[in-house]
Amino acid sequence: xxxxxxxxxxxxxxxxxxxxxxxxxxxxxxxxxxxxxxxxxxxxxxxxxxxxxxxxxxxxxxxxxxxxxxxxxxxxxxxxxxxxxxxxxxxxxxxxxxxxxxxxxxxxxxxxxxxxxxxxxxxxxxxxxxxxxxxxxxxxxxxxxxxxxxxxxxxxxxxxxxxxxxxxxxxxxxxxxxxxxxxxxxxxxxxxxxxxxxxxxxxxxxxxxxxxxxxxxxxxxxxxxxxxxxxxxxxxxxxxxxxxxxxxxxxxxxxxxxxxxxxxxxxxxxxxxxxxxxxxxxxxxxxxxxxxxxxxxxxxxxxxxxxxxxxxxxxxxxxxx
Amino acid sequence: xxxxxxxxxxxxxxxxxxxxxxxxxxxxxxxxxxxxxxxxxxxxxxxxxxxxxxxxxxxxxxxxxxxxxxxxxxxxxxxxxxxxxxxxxxxxxxxxxxxxxxxxxxxxxxxxxxxxxxxxxxxxxxxxxxxxxxxxxxxxxxxxxxxxxxxxxxxxxxxxxxxxxxxxxxxxxxxxxxxxxxxxxxxxxxxxxxxxxxxxxxxxxxxxxxxxxxxxxxxxxxxxxxxxxxxxxxxxxxxxxxxxxxxxxxxxxxxxxxxxxxxxxxxxxxxxxxxxxxxxxxxxxxxxxxx
Amino acid sequence: xxxxxxxxxxxxxxxxxxxxxxxxxxxxxxxxxxxxxxxxxxxxxxxxxxxxxxxxxxxxxxxxxxxxxxxxxxxxxxxxxxxxxxxxxxxxxxxxxxxxxxxxxxxxxxxxxxxxxxxxxxxxxxxxxxxxxxxxxxxxxxxxxxxxxxxxxxxxxxxxxxxxxxxxxxxxxxxxxxxxxxxxxxxxxxxxxxxxxxxxxxxxxxxxxxxxxxxxxxxxxxxxxxxxxxxxxxxxxxx
Numbered sequence: 062x063x064x065x066x067x068x069x070x071x072x073x074x075x076x077x078x079x080x081x082x083x084x085x086x087x088x089x090x091x092x093x094x095x096x097x098x099x100x101x102x103x104x105x106x107x108x109x110x111x112x113x114x115x116x117x118x119x120x121x122x123x124x125x126x127x128x129x130x131x132x133x134x135x136x137x138x139x140x141x142x143x144x145x146x147x148x149x150x151x152x153x154x155x156x157x158x159x160x161x162x163x164x165x166x167x168x169x170x171x172x173x174x175x176x177x178x179x180x181x182x183x184x185x186x187x188x189x190x191x192x193x194x195x196x197x198x199x200x201x202x203x204x205x206x207x208x209x210x211x212x213x214x215x216x217x218x219x220x221x222x223x224x225x226x227x228x229x230x231x232x233x234x235x236x237x238x239x240x241x242x243x244x245x246x247x248x249x250x251x252x253x254x255x256x257x258x259x260x261x262x263x264x265x266x267x268x269x270x271x272x273x274x275x276x277x278x279x280x281x282x283x284x285x286x287x288x289x290x291x292x293x294x295x296x297x298x299x300x301x302x303x304x305x306x307x308x309x310x311x312x313x314x315x316x317x318x319x320x321x322x323x324x325x326x327x328x329x330x331x332x333x334x335x336x337x338x339x340x341x342x343x344x345x346x347x348x349x350x351x352x353x354x355x356x357x358x359x360x361x362x363x364x365x366x367x368x369x370x371x372x373x374x375x376x377x378x379x380x381x382x
Numbered sequence: 383x384x385x386x387x388x389x390x391x392x393x394x395x396x397x398x399x400x401x402x403x404x405x406x407x408x409x410x411x412x413x414x415x416x417x418x419x420x421x422x423x424x425x426x427x428x429x430x431x432x433x434x435x436x437x438x439x440x441x442x443x444x445x446x447x448x449x450x451x452x453x454x455x456x457x458x459x460x461x462x463x464x465x466x467x468x469x470x471x472x473x474x475x476x477x478x479x480x481x482x483x484x485x486x487x488x489x490x491x492x493x494x495x496x497x498x499x500x501x502x503x504x505x506x507x508x509x510x511x512x513x514x515x516x517x518x519x520x521x522x523x524x525x526x527x528x529x530x531x532x533x534x535x536x537x538x539x540x541x542x543x544x545x546x547x548x549x550x551x552x553x554x555x556x557x558x559x560x561x562x563x564x565x566x567x568x569x570x571x572x573x574x575x576x577x578x579x580x581x582x583x584x585x586x587x588x589x590x591x592x593x594x595x596x597x598x599x600x601x602x603x604x605x606x607x608x609x610x611x612x613x614x615x616x617x618x619x620x621x622x623x624x625x626x627x628x629x630x631x632x633x634x635x636x637x638x639x640x641x642x643x644x645x646x647x648x649x650x651x652x653x654x655x656x657x658x659x660x661x662x663x664x665x666x667x668x669x670x671x672x673x
Numbered sequence: 674x675x676x677x678x679x680x681x682x683x684x685x686x687x688x689x690x691x692x693x694x695x696x697x698x699x700x701x702x703x704x705x706x707x708x709x710x711x712x713x714x715x716x717x718x719x720x721x722x723x724x725x726x727x728x729x730x731x732x733x734x735x736x737x738x739x740x741x742x743x744x745x746x747x748x749x750x751x752x753x754x755x756x757x758x759x760x761x762x763x764x765x766x767x768x769x770x771x772x773x774x775x776x777x778x779x780x781x782x783x784x785x786x787x788x789x790x791x792x793x794x795x796x797x798x799x800x801x802x803x804x805x806x807x808x809x810x811x812x813x814x815x816x817x818x819x820x821x822x823x824x825x826x827x828x829x830x831x832x833x834x835x836x837x838x839x840x841x842x843x844x845x846x847x848x849x850x851x852x853x854x855x856x857x858x859x860x861x862x863x864x865x866x867x868x869x870x871x872x873x874x875x876x877x878x879x880x881x882x883x884x885x886x887x888x889x890x891x892x893x894x895x896x897x898x899x900x901x902x903x904x905x906x907x908x909x910x911x912x
Contacts, residue, residue: 115478162660169417169481173611174660177653180608184650233781236774242475243763250723250757252749252778252826292604297485304482309475346493352486353465360474475765 080212089208093280095322097273099219102302102314104269107226109300110308111235112262113242118175120295121159121182122152122267126274127289128186131199141201144275152271153264160260167245176296183290198285201278211280218276222269227311229265238262293345301348305355307362316364324351384519389641390634391520397633398530399588403606404613404625405537406584411614412557413577414466416480420488421585422606428454428586429602430495432593436506443506443593444528450590451583458582461487462575488603495600504598511594529591536587537626544622553577605649612652616659631655676701676736676861677830683730684721691717693885694731699830704852704862706876710905714885715865716758719832723748723755735830750778754823755832758865760815764808768799771807771818775825790825797821797851813844820851831855833864837871849874873897
């Protein structure tokens with residue numbers, strides 16, 4: 062108990078002091094993006110890991126959130142910050158429709174229906190130029206020059222997201238979500254309205270993912286459909302963050318987010334310029350290999366399989382020593 | 383009216399190839415119960431094989447069938463044996479880990495292709511690439527017709543194989559009830575390996591046949607995986623006849639969409655049909671809701 | 674008035690009639706057994722009662738309300754709990770969490786739900802296993818977990834689907850004891866059972882079906898001596 066308090070205390074101090082100590086905008090940027098992925102990964106995990114409804118289309122909610130924010134300045138002349146809350150809410154409305162259609166299907170068919178949904182939304186955003194500016198994308202002017210405000214905003218969002226999910230998982234909703242994952246028929250016969258609770262899980266997940274999207278718009282100041290509705294770099298990345306860190310764990314996606322963003326950056330920068338340039342081309346390849354490796358050997362992710370990892374490391378050490 | 387007929391004709395011709403892609407996916411779906419999200423990527427590999435054969439060895443694309451199909455059969459069988467079958471024993475919270483695995487495989491194939499061939503568009507030009515036969519005012523693109531013919535041939539061959547050979551019967555038995563099939567003495571893990579091989583070989587054929595008509599780049603695989611998925615859903619999962627119908631429907635629908643709505647929305651037509659099927663024909667898709 | 678009334682229930686699957694014109698009642702406080710050879714349509718009747726399958730004809734009335742077309746979870750809330758022949762434990766949840774999740778049917782607060790779950794686990798002799806994952810339970814424990822989970826929803830009527838199948842003799846006696854204790858709390862029970870020892874000791878009435886149709890109904894001794902029943906069901910073993 063004592064140890065735990067100290068751990069969280071230290072983590073909180075590190076989180077709050079980080080941008081004041083590390084002044085490099087480059088590292089600040091990486092941590093901001095990681096925190097954004099903490100939100101997306103945790104939201105995906107609520108739906109997929111806890112409720113068992115694996116979404117291959119979280120780009121829908123991210124993109125809708127981002128575009129909601131982006132439309133404020135271009136159509137209403139308002140700040141894109143108005144999109145933060147509205148982005149989450151509009152994402153929820155979209156999720157309502159997605160759920161209505163996709164929850165008719167179970168298991169892998171649900172997964173693929175969401176994947177198709179993501180592609181549909183991307184194509185709409187690309188072609189509905191009067192609303193979205195199409196392929197040109199939306200460019201706004203950043204509110205702040207410094208990264209500090211963005212850092213604290215996304216930190217608050219990420220912490221809020223994790224706390225809300227943790228709270229949910231300790232309540233009736235949480236029990237219902239996991240019951241649905243474990244056996245939908247049993248859940249129904251226990252009096253659980255499975256359709257309703259799957260939708261609740263989806264809505265919460267979409268809300269936070271939409272907020273993350275709106276944050277992305279404000280922070281990056283540029284979006285286009287290929288970026289925010291990307292199958293690989295949003296929907297699949299969300300899955301990777303979840304499974305690498307550990308599905309159905311509170312902290313798994315948070316760990317996964319930092320690892321995945323770190324890995325992405327390591328490759329993108331060719332191991333920070335240490336490796337030959339062509340390595341930067343291999344980053345998607347490394348992602349693919351990582352997926353295969355994790356599914357094969359760490360099916361419950363780093364946090365979920367932590368006991369196994371510790372045991373393996375421990376054993377190797379012993380044989381080595 | 384001519385435009386309309388022309389649109390339908392083109393749609394049916396391309397639909398024949400789509401059917402072949404869909405059948406491969408359906409076969410894998412039926413036997414293993416998983417959706418292969420690397421399906422289009424396997425097709426892309428076959429297309430690159432065709433490209434290499436044509437570009438470096440000046441082999442006619444259609445002759446590449448003899449190389450690409452066996453090669454992809456082996457690749458598919460290898461994937462099933464070393465990457466998918468072992469997963470059955472891996473305990474994981476997400477039941478979709480086999481599907482996720484195919485996503486990973488698809489990414490790896492795409493990126494390896496990008497590594498070797500870069501993201502540039504490649505084409506295989508043949509003397510007959512743009513030749514066409516006219517019947518009345520309706521044109522029939524020659525490579526499309528050849529492709530359609532091959533598609534019919536391979537489909538017939540597959541049906542013969544499934545209905546008349548022992549191996550084919552074992553595959554159908556496994557698709558219907560894998561536990562019962564195992565009890566009857568069928569080696570289900572061998573069957574899954576062969577099925578994945580056949581599915582891959584079929585999509586390889588589709589890729590080779592598309593090569594004289596289409597351009598090629600690494601990301602083409604993803605687009606075709608989605609098409610294959612839409613076809614499989616349209617046709618009713620696990621049904622080979624359904625996949626043929628689904629392929630033709632998608633081909634015609636895309637063609638109509640491109641002519642009457644606009645090129646930009648062509649890709650979306652399939653998805654819209656897909657969503658409409660889900661919303662308005664849930665009865666027709668009954669069996670996928672209770673898997 | 675009967676608690677549950679099955680009226681001319683018919684269920685067919687693509688032309689194949691699994692249940693044909695079956696009628697019977699379960700009264701308050703009663704234990705009724707549904708018997709019949711394999712494939713007679715017993716489990717199908719259960720699946721019709723809680724509407725896993727839409728029924729093809731007839732009606733099912735529970736406390737004066739028709740269940741036709743109602744959603745499964747609503748039926749549970751009305752007061753019908755059920756267990757599954759092929760048990761469906763929520764494998765990666767602990768035994769306690771399995772029952773807690775079920776207790777939320779009538780309770781919203783987690784403390785109360787957990788307290789209730791503990792009471793029920795004690796009642797079902799599962800308290801010692803409460804922190805084990807459900808998948809690690811042996812078959813006897815899983816069967817009791819099914820019952821515990823159904824009880825946690827406060828049913829007026831409990832549907833038990835082959836609760837005794839696969840149990841050893843001592844577990845069997847325990848199961849019989851458990852069913853009796855459940856009845857003492859005022860819950861009516863409809864049982865599908867193969868094991869005649871269980872059926873004969875616990876039932877107030879027996880309803881026998883074969884090929885989806887009623888062949889006999891009455892007190893245990895009556896039905897056990899019924900010629901049609903002996904031929905259809907017991908006859909299998911005696912022949």
